[in-house]
Amino acid sequence: xxxxxxxxxxxxxxxxxxxxxxxxxxxxxxxxxxxxxxxxxxxxxxxxxxxxxxxxxxxxxxxxxxxxxxxxxxxxxxxxxxxxxxxxxxxxxxxxxxxxxxxxxxxxxxxxxxxxxxxxxxxxxxxxxxxxxxxxxxxxxxxxxxxxxxxxxxxxxxxxxxxxxxxxxxxxx
Amino acid sequence: xxxxxxxxxxxxxxxxxxxxxxxxxxxxxxxxxxxxxxxxxxxxxxxxxxxxxxxxxxxxxxxxxxxxxxxxxxxxxxxxxxxxxxxxxxxxxxxxxxxxxxxxxxxxxxxxxxxxxxxxxxxxxxxxxxxxxxxxxxxxxxxxxxxxxxxxxxxxxxxxxxxxxxxxxxxxx
DNA sequence: AAACAATCAGTACGTCTGTCCTGGTAGTTT
DNA sequence: AAACTACCAGGACAGACGTACTGATTGTTT
Numbered sequence: 001x002x003x004x005x006x007x008x009x010x011x012x013x014x015x016x017x018x019x020x021x022x023x024x025x026x027x028x029x030x031x032x033x034x035x036x037x038x039x040x041x042x043x044x045x046x047x048x049x050x051x052x053x054x055x056x057x058x059x060x061x062x063x064x065x066x067x068x069x070x071x072x073x074x075x076x077x078x079x080x081x082x083x084x085x086x087x088x089x090x091x092x093x094x095x096x097x098x099x100x101x102x103x104x105x106x107x108x109x110x111x112x113x114x115x116x117x118x119x120x121x122x123x124x125x126x127x128x129x130x131x132x133x134x135x136x137x138x139x140x141x142x143x144x145x146x147x148x149x150x151x152x153x154x155x156x157x158x159x160x161x162x163x164x165x166x167x168x169x170x171x172x173x
Numbered sequence: 174x175x176x177x178x179x180x181x182x183x184x185x186x187x188x189x190x191x192x193x194x195x196x197x198x199x200x201x202x203x204x205x206x207x208x209x210x211x212x213x214x215x216x217x218x219x220x221x222x223x224x225x226x227x228x229x230x231x232x233x234x235x236x237x238x239x240x241x242x243x244x245x246x247x248x249x250x251x252x253x254x255x256x257x258x259x260x261x262x263x264x265x266x267x268x269x270x271x272x273x274x275x276x277x278x279x280x281x282x283x284x285x286x287x288x289x290x291x292x293x294x295x296x297x298x299x300x301x302x303x304x305x306x307x308x309x310x311x312x313x314x315x316x317x318x319x320x321x322x323x324x325x326x327x328x329x330x331x332x333x334x335x336x337x338x339x340x341x342x343x344x345x346x
Numbered sequence: 347a348a349a350c351a352a353t354c355a356g357t358a359c360g361t362c363t364g365t366c367c368t369g370g371t372a373g374t375t376t
Numbered sequence: 377a378a379a380c381t382a383c384c385a386g387g388a389c390a391g392a393c394g395t396a397c398t399g400a401t402t403g404t405t406t
Contacts, residue, residue, distance in 0.1 A: 023197065138344055
């Protein structure tokens with residue numbers, strides 16, 4: 001069972017490769033080089049590339065869920081401002097990671113086996129939205145808007161101003 | 174100049190390949206096979222794969238802009254319902270195409286030369302939002318929400334119910 | 347300590363890839 | 377009609393790819 005560490009390291013390396021080169025850049029060799037191991041080690045733990053991508057997606061979804069869940073509890077008296085700060089965090093200090101997550105997320109549109117993991121992605125967002133507004137329709141709208149704001153910011157490579165985001169979100173209380 | 178037709182056909186074939194196999198499935202050979210021409214014909218018009226992808230993205234953005242612009246004028250007395258109908262159209266009758274557009278859109282996050290074309294993508298959406306509400310902040314929020322709703326629907330492979338979407342959007346008037 | 351299974355380094359094979367090169371063909375220009 | 381140019385078919389090349397195979401190594405079990 002000593003291989004579990006190696007396995008986790010390979011998943012970490014996979015996400016690192018995606019951050020740098022996108023999902024298209026993922027290959028057994030690229031991941032092995034990133035992790036500093038041999039190709040055989042990657043094919044041993046993940047026989048096919050598909051296995052590797054699926055494991056990377058589900059792992060990343062779990063990580064994000066855990067991280068966001070932690071931040072939910074910190075949402076206090078000024079949730080719009082704090083949400084805006086969270087968005088900026090995801091777009092600036094974790095831009096590569098966030099972009100990788102969106103690429104993996106979009107993969108789920110083509111791979112039914114990823115759909116469950118992708119759905120899990122929205123759960124912490126929904127949780128955040130629920131603390132923001134009690135109206136369930138507004139909460140759904142907020143989740144969609146957060147998704148769209150993140151996506152647009154990634155593409156324009158320039159995050160919106162924090163204050164503007166906060167003002168925007170305030171419309172959905 | 175007779176090659177212009179062939180060039181357009183190659184771009185159409187490229188989008189068709191993306192619909193079927195994603196951006197990752199695009200290769201000179203796959204596009205040539207889809208268009209029923211030789212590989213040399215694709216490399217003649219688009220020397221590198223990058224050229225092909227960039228041209229496909231900008232072309233798709235122009236197509237969508239033209240199409241959505243047409244639909245803007247049709248938005249009448251019940252814009253929420255009609256927006257919901259438009260969303261369903263993009264997700265059901267044009268699902269493959271919409272998915273391809275999102276894949277290309279996300280490419281822009283990594284390729285600065287695509288950023289302009291990607292930005293053009295949002296323009297018709299913004300236009301639609303402006304006819305929906307006069308408040309510019311709500312309009313921005315609506316564009317983001319539309320983006321998020323489309324993305325989420327693509328991933329869950331099941332569009333939201335039209336009536337629910339209409340009810341959601343009504344909150345942003 | 348001996349047998350075992352998990353783990354991985356090294357290597358190999360067939361396939362697909364991007365891109366280039368050599369011609370040939372068919373419209374255009376002079 | 378002759379020269380020219382745009383276009384594209386066919387094939388070639390080196391490289392990267394997924395994946396399978398062969399042994400070594402190393403921790404675990406008996």
